[in-house]
Amino acid sequence: MSTDRLWTLQELAKFLGVPTQSIYQMNWKGTGPRSYKVGRHRRYDPRDVQQWLETRSSDAGSGR
Template sequence: MNTTDRLWTVDDVSNFLGVPVKTLYQWRWRRQGPPARKVGRHLRYDPAKLRLWLDAED
């Protein structure tokens, strides 16, 4: 990850994918969806890994 890139929030990913925030949390609970990591008590997404996950879903 480039040092100028920031990790995306659940809201960022929700807007990018066009899915509700609740869906992202359900995917996480079911171990589906894009890879996320916990930072403190918050979920964060690496934009590059999110795009790789999205490309792999085709």
């Protein structure tokens, strides 16, 4: 998957290996990666997704 452009919700779900409904829920709850509204569409920067994943690591904050 390309990291030189913004991802769609479906591409993000595929990358994370989760159903698209899970992404919708994360957006609604405000717990997912940062996203951008482009017209009526939501897009995700792969760099933001990677940073978000790093904060969700089981090692986050453990000093490892």
